[in-house]
Amino acid sequence: MTRRAFRAEILSVPHDPARAGPDAVRHHADGMLVVEDGLVVARGAWSELHARFAGVPVETFAGGLIVPGFVDAHVHYPQTERIASHGEQLLHWLERHIFPAEAGFADRAHADAVAAFFLDELLRNGTTSALVFATVHAASVDALFEAALARNMRIVSGKVLMDLGPETLRDTPASGRADTEALIARWRGRGRLGYAVTPRFALTSTDAQLADAGRLLAEHPEVLMHTHLAENPGEIAAVGARFADARDYLDVYDRFGLVGPRSVFAHCVHMSDAALARMAQAGAGIALCPTSNLFLGSGLFDLAAIDCHGIGIGIGTDIGAGTSFSVLHTLGEAYKIGQLRGHSLDPFRALHLATAGGARIMGIGDRVGALEPGQEADFAVLDCAATPLLARRTAGAPLFDRLFALQILGDDRAIAATYVAGRRAYARSGS
Ligand code: GUN
Ligand code: ZN
Numbered sequence: 001m002t003r004r005a006f007r008a009e010i011l012s013v014p015h016d017p018a019r020a021g022p023d024a025v026r027h028h029a030d031g032m033l034v035v036e037d038g039l040v041v042a043r044g045a046w047s048e049l050h051a052r053f054a055g056v057p058v059e060t061f062a063g064g065l066i067v068p069g070f071v072d073a074h075v076h077y078p079q080t081e082r083i084a085s086h087g088e089q090l091l092h093w094l095e096r097h098i099f100p101a102e103a104g105f106a107d108r109a110h111a112d113a114v115a116a117f118f119l120d121e122l123l124r125n126g127t128t129s130a131l132v133f134a135t136v137h138a139a140s141v142d143a144l145f146e147a148a149l150a151r152n153m154r155i156v157s158g159k160v161l162m163d164l165g166p167e168t169l170r171d172t173p174a175s176g177r178a179d180t181e182a183l184i185a186r187w188r189g190r191g192r193l194g195y196a197v198t199p200r201f202a203l204t205s206t207d208a209q210l211a212d213a214g215r216l217l218a219e220h221p222e223v224l225m226h227t228h229l230a231e232n233p234g235e236i237a238a239v240g241a242r243f244a245d246a247r248d249y250l251d252v253y254d255r256f257g258l259v260g261p262r263s264v265f266a267h268c269v270h271m272s273d274a275a276l277a278r279m280a281q282a283g284a285g286i287a288l289c290p291t292s293n294l295f296l297g298s299g300l301f302d303l304a305a306i307d308c309h310g311i312g313i314g315i316g317t318d319i320g321a322g323t324s325f326s327v328l329h330t331l332g333e334a335y336k337i338g339q340l341r342g343h344s345l346d347p348f349r350a351l352h353l354a355t356a357g358g359a360r361i362m363g364i365g366d367r368v369g370a371l372e373p374g375q376e377a378d379f380a381v382l383d384c385a386a387t388p389l390l391a392r393r394t395a396g397a398p399l400f401d402r403l404f405a406l407q408i409l410g411d412d413r414a415i416a417a418t419y420v421a422g423r424r425a426y427a428r429s430g431s
Helices: 017-024 077-082 090-106 108-124 138-151 173-187 207-219 233-242 249-254 273-282 290-295 303-308 327-340 347-361 388-394 399-409
Strands: 003-012 026-036 039-045 058-068 070-076 127-133 154-158 193-199 224-229 263-267 285-288 312-315 379-383 415-420 423-427
Touching: 003 039, 003 347, 017 347, 026 058, 058 070, 058 347, 058 415, 070 077, 070 263, 070 285, 070 312, 070 327, 070 347, 077 090, 077 108, 077 127, 090 108, 090 138, 090 233, 108 127, 108 138, 108 415, 108 423, 127 224, 127 347, 127 415, 138 154, 138 173, 138 193, 154 224, 173 193, 173 207, 193 207, 224 249, 233 249, 249 263, 249 273, 273 303, 285 347, 290 327, 303 327, 312 327, 312 347, 327 347, 327 399, 347 399, 388 399
Parallel strands: 003 058, 070 127, 127 154, 154 193, 193 224, 224 263, 263 285, 285 312
Antiparallel strands: 003 026, 026 039, 058 379, 379 415, 415 423
């Protein structure tokens, strides 16, 4: 039994403030977090807890703000080196930049190198859990999972199914199934890893493969389904042309058994009320990806409309269409999209979506995302004085203002340290 304690200001938002109100927020101006064998055993005010845990070694973060490790609910690790690629909208960008880059993942050594860099970049940004696209190559998942296992991170991923992809990146329904089955069997119960059946999107799979993805999901009750939905006008037009008899884009997935409580759909920028109602009824989740939507010119998601249906929401960086690994920065862009939609995103709610909200749609909400006793002790230590401007803006400011300033002005520089299961996994130099 190894007990350790941490002393700092502590903030977590286990419930959605849009539904739970102010009771959603847990805050201790001078807090204590006690960790035993990687799990939170207590969290509260220092004054109330320290006598009970006398003798436990304490690490103090003066001026630090502990929050749950960020949950990136949609990101592509093989696109790390293609971030910031200039060009047109989604379908052209995929052809020109992304498919050639993903073809390089046939080389296992390349996949290993990018997976290591990617996970270290998540940690540098305070992200401890993620739902990750790999490539069509089964070994690209092995590379990511091995690197995640070495870092003890909570990563959910899967081999991409795309039998209508470009020639260099094509599987078949049979090989896609065989690779998926083998990966599920190989990685089941190892570390903090999970599997997601991952059809890229409706356009890159035949009907036969989409139907088989639905069967794989039904046959493996512990896995997620992860795909893209209603992201970009060009994509939506192409889906409409191919599936002319479908009610809408969601219906394409629905008819193949891909819409349920273990489904996570990235984007959902252009959704009808009926489609949102169906998602809510099915218990599916949405990963909102604001920097990606702006970068590709996809559109402005409608958080108020999604909220009308009470759908579970997480936040995705969507690297490499997304433009930052920083979830803090991504929340700032979500705020700006809200402003353009006439909706003001509350900073506590933003933090909830980027932690417990994302964890919930990934089916890991009981394990991470809120630093509740019994949960895994994944956390980031934020520094409100990380830059001269942040220091000036936040000096003496109330928590609401400091949290919002971190989302508007902060990025990797504001992450003083990241802890995974109670162990330091990253520390900013000088921290
Ligand atoms: N839709 C299908 N594939 C992709 C991808 O790699 N990135 C994004 N943003 N959308 C997609
Ligand atoms: Zn994506």
